[in-house]
Amino acid sequence: MEGREYHRLLERQLKKFLPGYPSVSEEMQELLRAISNSYEHFDNDRVVMETAMRESSDELMAKKSALNALLDRQSQVLESLREAATSLFPDQASIVNEDLLRLADIVQEEIQKRHIAEARKEQSDQRLMDIIESLDLGMARYDLQGRLTHSEPRFAQLFGKSPSDMLGMMASDFHGAPVLPEELRSSGSFDFSPTHRVFEAPLIGPQDELWLLCTTAPLQDDSGDAVGGVIVVFDITQRKQMERKMHEAHKAAEAGLELRKSILANVSHELRTPVNAIVGMSALLSATPLNDQQREYLKTMRFSSDSLLVLIDDLLDVSRIESGKVELEFIEFDVRDNFSQLTKGLSLRAEEKGLKFSWEIDARVANRLRGDVHRLNQVLTNLISNAIKFTEAGNVQLAVGCVMSTENKQRIRFEVKDTGIGIAANRQAAIFQEFTQEDSSTTRKFGGTGLGLAISKKIVELMGGQLELISEKNSGSSFFFELDLELGSEQEQQAPVFNPDLRGARILLVEDNKVNQFLANALLTSWKAQVDISEDGADAVERVKTGDHDLVLMDLQMPVMDGFEATAVIRNELKSSIPIIGLSANALNDERERSLQIGMDDYVSKPFKPELLYGIIQSYLRKG
Amino acid sequence: MKVHQHLWKGGKGWAESAQSISQNPALILAFGGIDVLTNDPVYEEIRKLYPTADVVLASTAGEIHGDEVFDHSVSVTVCEFEHTRWKVVEGSVSECANSFECGVRISKELSAPDLEHILVFSDGIAVNGDDLVRGINHDLPANVIVTGGLAADAGRFTKTLVGANRKPESQRIVAIGFYGNRLRITHGSQGGWDLFGPVRKVTKAVDNVLFELDGENALEIYKRYLGPRAADLPGSALLFPLCILGSDAKSNLVRTILSIDDAAGTLRFAGNIPEGAQVQFMMANFDRLVDGASQAAEQSDEKSPDLVLMVSCVGRKLVLDQRIEEEVESVCNYFGKTPAYTGFYSNGEISPLMGSTVCSLHNQTMTITTYHEI
Structure with missing residues (x-):
């Protein structure tokens, strides 16, 4: 109230209505001051009120526009919600459009359905996990860095840990087992890569060795982004240990086979030497003047020894037969002459035992056929021998029949029948196995190796037939098979005339065995060669050094220095290229290879056929 | 119960020649302007008249005496009880760890099986009225009615005075316990303010200090x-x-600002402002303020009190200004000529919420306590 005593309105009113103002009494002044204060107070209140109302109004306006914006936004949201709901539940479209509350209900129902579906999925997941656990499969999940993020109890248990201990572990935290042989280690290393893999991993578990068959697969989140992988493992430790045992057993078996092979080689050596002598001697004997009866005997003897050689060869070649490495010969032969020869020796043995042995050939069977007659004879000899062996009384028959004829082939049926002990039905399959007779008592009574039928069966199979058996216990047996054989030329082929002549050739024979020495010497001499003899390799080396030989026949197994060593010295120290032909009773292939490798020119296994040895010598002399 | 009253006028002395009516034990309530209590020998003069009485003094923002409102005076009311015992406790705020502890201690010291009523007058600046009331209620049986008020200093909010049987000082609390079953106490409390403006959320507050409303500086909004x-x-x-x-209009609480901190941008209230609470500004409506006072009288539900104690809010006096007596008149009209009327304008009124006996700190209300000995 500067410059004025009272409120300006009161001042004006006083001037206008109070005569004598501003002269007023003291009591009046106090009243006027109170009135003036009331005016003042009213003004102040009005200002405050107006300010407050304006502020409040502004604020409410601002709030209202904010609310409007919010409402706009909400109606947009509602519209989007409607659109979404319409596409989600097209069959409910009309409801969605008319009633928001109904829409909320529908969404609520859908959410409920989804909850139920999720619960079901969870149950199904749990069931799956239960199955995995009950299958004894361990399962774990890992992230993209290869860190374990979850482990099922079985997975942790395989490593002797609790699931929580496993979290954060990497594949490199699981170490490989160092005790395993290299060939048993898997190519797959233990790793947590987010890819599809199947591998075997050798690890160290709570009991040292732990083999796991592992399957890994990538994992994705709901939006399809790779988040890591899952690994499922199965404990195959026992299987792996079994494999290892089998591997060891297999090695042991291989070692056993090697031993058997070496025993066979030694036996062959021992057998071949005497047979060699018989063959050689018969050859020599046949070159001497003989009467017809002697010639016939000699023929039989030679035939028998030839068969024996074949048998020995087959015995040696059991493994070759088994592995299918036997090569068949295709030789044209005189059918009736062959069986006549074949049966002669066997008839004698049957007669000795008081048995009647007979054979017959179907008239339709061609005179000449082509095939491996030695193998065929080997089979028939074996079958007939067996028949004689296992028949106490009665007869043994060989029947050769023609089953079918074509222009250039005949199907021939061979049958060996006896009236012997027969073979029980339940043993018929087994007797074709190696080293098997009907029972062990049979072996004691009749002797034999039990090898014959097995070899026969295989040879028949090689020739395209099938060895079969009809028999009853105590009612005799009948073995038979059929072969397709090519027809030979109807005319008898004249064997090429063998007129050996080594006149002028100087041959060094290196041989320690006296019989073989004699045989070879006799043969070579009969071929008119000049022969020098050495008894061991060392002597042979000396002779080669000083002598003037055209060819060396070198035995392999000798005292002092064997044939291999002598050949090595001749080639490497004497630098001589004189033809050297190895001679050995050891017919195994690796011996032959070793001979050629060490520098021999050729190799002949004893007992050799004179024609073969002659041919070889002749070829090297011609080269020289 | 006998009641008689004296009025002391600031700088002038007793309004009429004051005489001691009786030498019986008496309880004397004296409400006076802070300058009068500071400058005039009021306590000494009362003591001269009533050497054995319990004298309780509190500073005000206006004294209610009869149906009038005075400034620069002291309203003195002498109460003699026939059947009722009372006990006065008095202490300094600094004796307790905080306002809550003060309250706990008061109810403990006054505790007795036949305790009926506690009348409390407290410093109106240094005390957190809300915590004080919570402390008093803490161990108190539910049937004990607690009323009273915070002393005031004519709206300056710098220093208030309270005392019992001594010259009043700042930072003191006085409480009077009433015992026996012959004293009938009723109470009423009513505001009459209008809510206006937006509802706001308290986003930052610590105890009775308000920082932010709706994330905005609260002092800025006030300004x-x-x-x-x-x-x-x-x-x-x-x-x-x-x-x-x-949760409903009955449980609304009104809070008055006691001080501001311009530097910190904060406002301190007479009671706690809980963080997260919904709040709204209020403003005066003259007619409703006056109606509020008579409604408070109706609420008290007492037809023939011996004494009516009015504790009204300094805020109401600031607003009503020269019309302040209208609210006192409306209370006097309700109870008639029989009872004695006293009271003061305070920094905070203490009274149970309506419909409950649990006491709360109120602001901006007319709070009435009636006494009637039977």
Whole structure:
């Protein structure tokens, strides 16, 4: 109230209505001051009120526009919600459009359905996990860095840990087992890569060795982004240990086979030497003047020894037969002459035992056929021998029949029948196995190796037939098979005339065995060669050094220095290229290879056929 | 129960020649302007008249005496009880760890099986009225009615005085316990303010200090609303008390600003402002303020009291100004000529919420306690 005593309105009113103002009494002044204060107070209140109302109004306006914006936004949201709901539940479209509350209900129902579906999925997941656990499969999940993020109890248990201990572990935290042989280690290393893999991993578990068959697969989140992988493992430790045992057993078996092979080689050596002598001697004997009866005997003897050689060869070649490495010969032969020869020796043995042995050939069977007659004879000899062996009384028959004829082939049926002990039905399959007779008592009574039928069966199979058996216990047996054989030329082929002549050739024979020495010497001499003899390799080396030989026949197994060593010295120290032909009773292939490798020119296994040895010598002399 | 009254006028002495009516034991309530209590030998003069009485004094923002409102005076009311015992406790705020502990201690010291009523007068600046009331209630049986008020200093909010049987000082609390079953106590409390403006959320507050409303600095909002009157803060803030909205209108609580901190941008209230609470500004409506006072009288539900104690709010006096007596008149009209009327304008009224006996701190209300000995 500067410059004025009272409120300006009161001042004006006083001037206008109070005569004598501003002269007023003291009591009046106090009243006027109170009135003036009331005016003042009213003004102040009005200002405050107006300010407050304006502020409040502004604020409410601002709030209202904010609310409007919010409402706009909400109606947009509602519209989007409607659109979404319409596409989600097209069959409910009309409801969605008319009633928001109904829409909320529908969404609520859908959410409920989804909850139920999720619960079901969870149950199904749990069931799956239960199955995995009950299958004894361990399962774990890992992230993209290869860190374990979850482990099922079985997975942790395989490593002797609790699931929580496993979290954060990497594949490199699981170490490989160092005790395993290299060939048993898997190519797959233990790793947590987010890819599809199947591998075997050798690890160290709570009991040292732990083999796991592992399957890994990538994992994705709901939006399809790779988040890591899952690994499922199965404990195959026992299987792996079994494999290892089998591997060891297999090695042991291989070692056993090697031993058997070496025993066979030694036996062959021992057998071949005497047979060699018989063959050689018969050859020599046949070159001497003989009467017809002697010639016939000699023929039989030679035939028998030839068969024996074949048998020995087959015995040696059991493994070759088994592995299918036997090569068949295709030789044209005189059918009736062959069986006549074949049966002669066997008839004698049957007669000795008081048995009647007979054979017959179907008239339709061609005179000449082509095939491996030695193998065929080997089979028939074996079958007939067996028949004689296992028949106490009665007869043994060989029947050769023609089953079918074509222009250039005949199907021939061979049958060996006896009236012997027969073979029980339940043993018929087994007797074709190696080293098997009907029972062990049979072996004691009749002797034999039990090898014959097995070899026969295989040879028949090689020739395209099938060895079969009809028999009853105590009612005799009948073995038979059929072969397709090519027809030979109807005319008898004249064997090429063998007129050996080594006149002028100087041959060094290196041989320690006296019989073989004699045989070879006799043969070579009969071929008119000049022969020098050495008894061991060392002597042979000396002779080669000083002598003037055209060819060396070198035995392999000798005292002092064997044939291999002598050949090595001749080639490497004497630098001589004189033809050297190895001679050995050891017919195994690796011996032959070793001979050629060490520098021999050729190799002949004893007992050799004179024609073969002659041919070889002749070829090297011609080269020289 | 016998009641008689004296009025002391500031700088002048007793209004009429005061005489001691009786030498019986008496309880004397003396409410006076802070300058009068400070400068005049009021306590000594009362003591001369009533050497054995319990004298309780509190400073005010206006004294209610009869149906009139005075400033620069002391309203003295002498109560003689026939059947009722009373006990006065008095202490300094500094004796307790905080306002809550003060309250706990008061109810403990006054505790007795036949305790009926506690009348409390407290320093109106240094005390957190809300915590004080919670402390008093803490161990108190539910049937004990607690009323009273916080002393005031004519709206300056700098220093208030309270005392019992001594010259009143700042930072003191006085409580009187009433015992026996012959004293009938009723109470009523009513505001009459209008809610206005947006509802706001308390986003930052610590105890009775308010930082932010809806994330905005609360002091800034007040200044904006006060406009030209912002310069008169904190007194002018009484024009816009803050209502803490309860679950219904009955449980709404009104809070008055006691002081502001311009540097920190904060406002300190007479009671706690819970963080997260919904609040709304209030403003005066003259007619409703006056109606509020008579409604408070109706609520008390006492037809023939011996004494009516009115504790009204300083905010109401600031608003009603010269019309302040209208609210006192409306209370006197309700109870008639029989009872004695006294009271004062306070920094905070203490009274149970309506419909409950649990006491709360109120602001901006007319709070009435009636006494009638039977």
